[in-house]
Amino acid sequence: MLAVLRGLRTLAGWFDFAIFTLLVYLMTYLPATRGLVPRLFHAWCRCFVRALDVDLRLHQHQRRPLPERYILIANHPSAFEDIGIPALFEVVSLAKIQVKDWFVVGRISEAAGTLYVDRDDPDSRQQALETMVHALNAGVNIALYPEGGCKGRRLHTEFKSGAFEVSMRTGVPIVPVFLHYEAQDDFEWQDPYTLPDKIRHMMATVNNRANYHVFDPLDPKDFADKYEMKAEAYRRFAAWNERFLE
Numbered sequence: 001m002l003a004v005l006r007g008l009r010t011l012a013g014w015f016d017f018a019i020f021t022l023l024v025y026l027m028t029y030l031p032a033t034r035g036l037v038p039r040l041f042h043a044w045c046r047c048f049v050r051a052l053d054v055d056l057r058l059h060q061h062q063r064r065p066l067p068e069r070y071i072l073i074a075n076h077p078s079a080f081e082d083i084g085i086p087a088l089f090e091v092v093s094l095a096k097i098q099v100k101d102w103f104v105v106g107r108i109s110e111a112a113g114t115l116y117v118d119r120d121d122p123d124s125r126q127q128a129l130e131t132m133v134h135a136l137n138a139g140v141n142i143a144l145y146p147e148g149g150c151k152g153r154r155l156h157t158e159f160k161s162g163a164f165e166v167s168m169r170t171g172v173p174i175v176p177v178f179l180h181y182e183a184q185d186d187f188e189w190q191d192p193y194t195l196p197d198k199i200r201h202m203m204a205t206v207n208n209r210a211n212y213h214v215f216d217p218l219d220p221k222d223f224a225d226k227y228e229m230k231a232e233a234y235r236r237f238a239a240w241n242e243r244f245l246e
Contacts, residue, residue: 010053010203017051020044025104028111038092041112045087052202054080058088059213067173067217069141071132073163074177075237076145077153078187079198080210081179085143088212092135094128094144102195113140119148129162136170146233153184155241159234164226173217176233178240183207213240 024044027033049056072091074081086093093109097118100106110116115131118124132142146159167174181187186205189198202208215236223229 006053010051013047013051013053017047020047021104021108024108028107034111037108037111038113041108042086042090044108045083048083049087052080052199053208054084054202055209056084056087057209057211059211062175062214062216064216066175066214069136069139069172070175070217071136071163071167071172072141072143072175072177073146073233074143074212075155075179075241076147076150077179077184077189078150078181079189079195080181080187080202081145084179084210084212085177089141089143091141091143094132094142096149097124115142125162129166132162132166133169136166136172146230150189152190153181153188154245155237159230159237161226161230164220164229164233167218167220167229168223168226171220173219174229174233175217176215176236178213178215178237178244180211180213180244182209182211184245211244213244215240 021044024037024040027037027040072085072089074085082093082095082099085091092113092115094115094117095109097116099114100110100116102109115128115135117128132144135142144163146163147156148160163174166172183205186201186207187198187210189195193201218229218233220229223232
């Protein structure tokens with residue numbers, strides 16, 4: 001009976017998502033409505049989460065409300081966080097340039113204001129830093145993954161410096177979010193699986209719980225430079241990795 005109810009819920013979720021996606025996709029082609037896409041994007045992400053039937057949970061460990069302006073960083077084990085993070089937070093994400101070419105989703109994410117970077121191009125990485133600084137100075141909160149891509153269910157061996165350089169340059173604090181998928185095999189995105197493969201795995205999982213843990217921000221004023229800030233951020237994520245995954 002539970003399986004039938006879940007199947008009906010998923011079917012209804014995909015129907016709603018298909019209609020919403022068609023509407024937003026068409027809006028990206030019309031100059032009069034394209035500017036509305038960023039406002040709808042977070043609702044579209046929540047609709048996508050429902051279609052995948054993922055039980056997305058926000059755990060607020062921080063002792064105070066989030067700052068008004070922030071840079072969100074998270075570990076990156078899955079493709080799901082590309083919609084999970086903006087489903088919960090009013091942020092613009094930094095994504096790999098290949099996302100722009102994804103069917104339908106790429107055009108919607110571009111119209112929503114997503115920032116892109118070619119991870120293999122030093123010039124693109126430098127331009128992405130300047131773009132993030134400009135966005136933060138304009139009052140936009142941003143999200144990125146300092147591991148530099150999907151590195152597996154366990155924390156990668158290092159963080160890239162970009163988020164911490166931008167924080168030091170702008171004075172905007174970093175909000176760390178640790179992601180924990182209880183059915184790690186079904187959510188983790190590694191070769192040889194494709195994105196459609198992972199979508200099927202997520203939908204078929206017997207444990208659809210995704211836990212997003214928010215912790216106290218790191219204030220750039222408390223650190224001598226980006227390297228000290230990066231080291232502290234990595235130390236915290238390593239502790240959370242041991243706490244939630246080991």
